Amino acid sequence: MGKGANTVTPLATHHHEAGGLDQTLEFLERTRSELRQLRRVCVGQDRLRVHDVNGDVFEIIGLGYVDPDVIHLLKSINTAYDPRTRHLPTAAEFKEFKLGRCHPRAEDRVM
Amino acid sequence: MLQTPSKPSMNEARDQDPFNNSSYGTLVDAPYKLVSLPVLDVLDFNERIIRGYEDGSAEKGLPADLSMARSLVPAGTATLRDFSNIAPEIPLYIPENCTGCMDCVTQCPDTAILGKVLSEAELEERLATITEPADRDMFRTQWSRTKKYFDAPKKKGLPGGMFNIIIDPSKCKGCAECVTLCDDNALKMADKTDEVMTAARKSHRYFKNFGPSNAQYISDNLLIDMMLKEQTHLYTGGAGSCAGCGEGTALRMLCASTGSKYGDQWGIVAATGCNTVYTSTYPYNPYLVPWTNSLFENAPAYAIGVRMRWDQMGWQDRPLWCLGGDGAMFDIGFQALSRLFASGMNIKVFVLDTQVYSNTGGQASTSSFTGQNTKMSVHGKVLGGKQERRKEIAQIAMMHPRSYVAQTTCAHTNHFYRSVLGALEFDGPAIVVCYTTCQPEHGVGDNMAADQARLAVDSRAFPLLVYDPRKGNTLKERLSLQGNPASKDDWYVNPKTKEPVTFIDFARSEGRFSKQFDRDGNPSQTLLRAKEDRLENWHLLQELAGLR
Numbered sequence: 213m214g215k216g217a218n219t220v221t222p223l224a225t226h227h228h229e230a231g232g233l234d235q236t237l238e239f240l241e242r243t244r245s246e247l248r249q250l251r252r253v254c255v256g257q258d259r260l261r262v263h264d265v266n267g268d269v270f271e272i273i274g275l276g277y278v279d280p281d282v283i284h285l286l287k288s289i290n291t292a293y294d295p296r297t298r299h300l301p302t303a304a305e306f307k308e309f310k311l312g313r314c315h316p317r318a319e320d321r322v323m
Numbered sequence: 324m325l326q327t328p329s330k331p332s333m334n335e336a337r338d339q340d341p342f343n344n345s346s347y348g349t350l351v352d353a354p355y356k357l358v359s360l361p362v363l364d365v366l367d368f369n370e371r372i373i374r375g376y377e378d379g380s381a382e383k384g385l386p387a388d389l390s391m392a393r394s395l396v397p398a399g400t401a402t403l404r405d406f407s408n409i410a411p412e413i414p415l416y417i418p419e420n421c422t423g424c425m426d427c428v429t430q431c432p433d434t435a436i437l438g439k440v441l442s443e444a445e446l447e448e449r450l451a452t453i454t455e456p457a458d459r460d461m462f463r464t465q466w467s468r469t470k471k472y473f474d475a476p477k478k479k480g481l482p483g484g485m486f487n488i489i490i491d492p493s494k495c496k497g498c499a500e501c502v503t504l505c506d507d508n509a510l511k512m513a514d515k516t517d518e519v520m521t522a523a524r525k526s527h528r529y530f531k532n533f534g535p536s537n538a539q540y541i542s543d544n545l546l547i548d549m550m551l552k553e554q555t556h557l558y559t560g561g562a563g564s565c566a567g568c569g570e571g572t573a574l575r576m577l578c579a580s581t582g583s584k585y586g587d588q589w590g591i592v593a594a595t596g597c598n599t600v601y602t603s604t605y606p607y608n609p610y611l612v613p614w615t616n617s618l619f620e621n622a623p624a625y626a627i628g629v630r631m632r633w634d635q636m637g638w639q640d641r642p643l644w645c646l647g648g649d650g651a652m653f654d655i656g657f658q659a660l661s662r663l664f665a666s667g668m669n670i671k672v673f674v675l676d677t678q679v680y681s682n683t684g685g686q687a688s689t690s691s692f693t694g695q696n697t698k699m700s701v702h703g704k705v706l707g708g709k710q711e712r713r714k715e716i717a718q719i720a721m722m723h724p725r726s727y728v729a730q731t732t733c734a735h736t737n738h739f740y741r742s743v744l745g746a747l748e749f750d751g752p753a754i755v756v757c758y759t760t761c762q763p764e765h766g767v768g769d770n771m772a773a774d775q776a777r778l779a780v781d782s783r784a785f786p787l788l789v790y791d792p793r794k795g796n797t798l799k800e801r802l803s804l805q806g807n808p809a810s811k812d813d814w815y816v817n818p819k820t821k822e823p824v825t826f827i828d829f830a831r832s833e834g835r836f837s838k839q840f841d842r843d844g845n846p847s848q849t850l851l852r853a854k855e856d857r858l859e860n861w862h863l864l865q866e867l868a869g870l871r
């Protein structure tokens with residue numbers, strides 16, 4: 213089974229409930245430190261999985277790409293995704309977005 | 324009179340390096356690389372000056388002396404440098420999952436992950452030399468039976484080869500590039516506990532003690548296996564580049580492919596830039612071949628002089644590489660580069676194209692993409708990042724008389740090696756332009772060099788090409804776009820998402836373009852122009868290659 217596989221058993225799972233965005237964000241923030249460098253996030257119709265370089269995964273069930281709440285989660289881990297197409301249906305099981313983008317060194321320094 | 328006990332050599336086990344991980348030789352131990360120069364005493368340099376830097380006494384006790392005044396540094400001194408303490412994590416090898424693809428070994432920017440193949444009998448023979456049973460068992464479990472080295476030779480009636488990947492803990496900077504590349508779960512990052520580090524240090528020591536790979540398992544036709552040979556490791560670990568530096572990998576692969584054909588009988592003239600800083604931060608030098616640096620703008624002119632002298636000495640058969648970044652080759656040294664092509668001389672140019680002046684803090688070069696946020700094109704109210712279009716040095720070089728041109732990335736390993744070997748085989752001037760990440764300036768993770776290089780090609784930001792004047796009489800015969808996905812189409816379509824991969828997708832994944840997107844993710848007009856620019860450039864290449 214490859215590292216990118218979405219069948220890997222997650223290290224932890226959180227069940228997202230309507231109105232429970234803060235708890236879901238808190239779960240992600242708390243568990244983030246247990247992952248290594250983040251690699252990608254996969255968002256299906258009803259779940260979201262965050263993968264690190266080791267292939268370890270955290271899963272949030274009950275939150276898919278159609279749900280506007282997912283935007284807050286994607287932004288909280290600096291996901292490279294297109295908000296204009298994020299919610300559109302896909303034939304694939306998951307939409308896959310890259311992680312790892314960061315601020316360039318001294319990006320606001322003017323010479 | 325009391326006698327002071329002599330200190331062990333820097334190339335031997337000592338208190339600071341009990342398993343002698345920081346020793347000369349990459350796959351096997353080797354002595355210092357001595358030179359017969361009256362002005363440079365290698366033994367003195369390595370034992371006195373390097374020791375001073377490694378034990379921290381240099382700034383207090385080393386006098387300014389003649390070797391320092393001459394700025395001479397012996398070959399390969401970076402191998403004596405210890406980087407064990409700069410990162411909190413190190414990769415661990417999981418042999419049962421390994422396929423022997425060699426991607427991790429090839430792409431490591433720091434020569435910190437190494438491979439070896441021995442027959443079963445050879446392995447048992449070597450294991451028997453480990454006196455400590457626990458160590459013997461520990462190291463035995465790190466050898467794997469892969470289809471590539473074990474099953475395939477067996478089918479041919481040869482003994483199966485046992486394969487081992489090892490991490491050199493004294494050189495690894497913990498970037499996780501190798502782990503990111505490994506699709507087989509054969510590497511994972513782990514915390515550097517005492518137990519992990521002791522096992523890594525011991526394993527690396529046994530790895531070097533076990534001698535070279537058995538040559539019968541190394542196919543010369545399989546370019547990715549070249550790093551199983553000691554002669555290809557002419558760029559040691561210990562350079563001062565950032566963790567995950569894309570340039571480091573490019574230089575290693577350049578040295579490996581040149582070394583595979585010419586051993587260490589070749590040289591480098593380097594233009595000032597990041598590459599010269601991290602490969603000559605006194606007193607550390609990762610090169611095991613002659614290397615020189617003068618200024619920023621004159622490397623091609625300097626190389627012409629070296630070539631002339633070498634030819635006078637009868638060294639016509641020794642390749643000479645002229646290295647530089649995009650600032651040195653696209654901008655400030657451009658006229659010298661053009662002169663080099665016009666000369667028709669047998670000099671090979673290698674460009675580390677990071678699309679920015681990385682060394683001096685990230686100023687725009689003519690290689691920077693439209694929309695890129697750099698220090699000389701800061702994204703603000705008046706201007707949204709760089710407004711000019713990117714200069715295409717490959718196309719300009721193609722229009723010089725009879726010059727070999729390639730544009731490649733390290734992530735396209737076979738294309739890279741073939742481009743470099745093609746340049747070396749060509750009897751005349753050649754240029755290989757290599758896309759490389761600069762993590763701090765691009766705004767991408769330390770582990771993303773290969774990922775971003777692949778996306779740069781897929782999105783037409785940086786197309787692969789080879790222009791070989793020997794291939795025919797027409798442009799389309801000489802220019803090949805092989806290696807680019809969907810080379811007859813405008814954009815490559817991702818088979819998973821069924822969506823085209825454009826420059827906007829590339830830009831979205833890097834911090835240097837983040838200000839080009841509004842809160843809703845809409846790209847700016849500047850970025851849309853950049854996308855059109857990349858498509859126009861791609862169309863031009865398609866036209867020249869007869870694909871349009």
